[in-house]
Amino acid sequence: VQLQASGGGLVQSGGSLTLSCAASGFSLENYVMSWFRQAPGKAREGVSCISSNGNTTYYSDSVKGRFTISRDNAKNTVSLQMHNLKPEDTAVYYCATDYLITEDGSYLYIGDDNAGKGSWGRGTLVTVSS
Numbered sequence: 001v002q003l004q005a006s007g008g009g010l011v012q013s014g015g016s017l018t019l020s021c022a023a024s025g026f027s028l029e030n031y032v033m034s035w036f037r038q039a040p041g042k043a044r045e046g047v048s049c050i051s052s053n054g055n056t057t058y059y060s061d062s063v064k065g066r067f068t069i070s071r072d073n074a075k076n077t078v079s080l081q082m083h084n085l086k087p088e089d090t091a092v093y094y095c096a097t098d099y100l101i102t103e104d105g106s107y108l109y110i111g112d113d114n115a116g117k118g119s120w121g122r123g124t125l126v127t128v129s130s
Contacts, residue, residue, distance in 0.1 A: 001023075001024075001025045001026045001119055002023070002024045002025055002119075002121070003021055003022070003023055003095050003096070003097070003119055003120060003121030003122075004021070004022050004024070004121050004122055005019060005020070005021050005093055005094055005095050005121045005122065005123055005124040006019070006020050006021075006022070006124050007019040007020050007124055008092075008093060008123075008124030008125045008126045008127075009125075009126070009127070010127045010129065011085055011126070011127070011128055011129070012128070012129050013085060013086060013087055013128055013129065013130050014084055014085065015085050015128070016081070016082060016083045016084075016085065017082050017085065017126060018079055018080065018081045018082065019035070019079065019080040019082065019093055019095075019124060019126070020077055020078070020079050020080075021033065021035075021077060021078040021079070021080075021095030021121055022076065022077050023076045023077070024076075026119075027073075027076060028071070028073060028076050028077075028078065028097070029052060029073040029076075030052055031052060031097040031098055031111070031118075032049055032050065032051055032052060032097070032098050032099065032100065032110065032111075033049065033050050033052075033069075033071060033078040033095060033096075033097060034046065034047075034048065034049040034050075034095065034096050034097070034098075034099040034100075034101055034107065035047040035048045035049070035069060035078075035080045035093060035094070035095055035096075035101075036093070036094045036095075036096060036099075036107070037089075037091035037092065037093045037094070037126075038091055038092050038094070038123075039088075039090060039091040039092075040091075042091075044094075045060065045062075045091075045105040046060055046099065046101035046102065046105045046106060046107035047059070047060055047062075047063055047067065047080070047093070047101065047105070048060065048063065048067055048069040048080060048101055049069070049099060049100055049101040050069045050070070050071050050078065052073075054070065054071050054073070057069050058100065058101050058102070058103075059101070059103075060101060060102070060103060060104065060105040061103045061104065061105075062088075062105060063082075063089075064103075066082065066083050066084045066085075067080060067081065067082050067083070068080070068081040068083075069081075078095055080093070082126070085126075085128045086128060087128045087129070087130045088128075089126060089128050090126060090127050090128050091125075091126060092123035092124065092125050092126075093123055093124050093125075093126055094120055094121055094122075094123040095120075095121045096118050096119060096120045096121065097111060097118040097119045098110050098111030098112075098113075098118045099111075099118060
């Protein structure tokens with residue numbers, strides 16, 4: 001069971017990037033999928049989540065209107081399109097299963113695995129230069 005985030009890089013302020021989260025060893029189709037980020041020296045922040053069928057999405061206020069989460073269950077992937085990037089978006093971005101993200105960036109695990117923390121992917125670094 002593995003998740004891998006990719007697509008990060010260096011971009012200028014105002015630019016765009018699309019992150020992808022790919023799963024191996026299991027199917028994402030029954031999971032709420034979530035994106036998080038963690039900037040240097042800061043706590044982890046919830047960014048966005050999407051329901052298993054893709055019909056419902058949530059975003060933190062810090063990215064609402066600029067980021068779009070989507071999923072392709074047939075390809076077993078989840079994406080995060082990021083537009084109008086700002087230096088404060090600089091962080092390592094992670095994908096994970098079964099977290100609800102609230103508007104203030106806090107999050108709640110809603111899965112049922114024994115560890116109570118879902119599956120997490122290795123992150124991808126996004127750096128936005130001013």
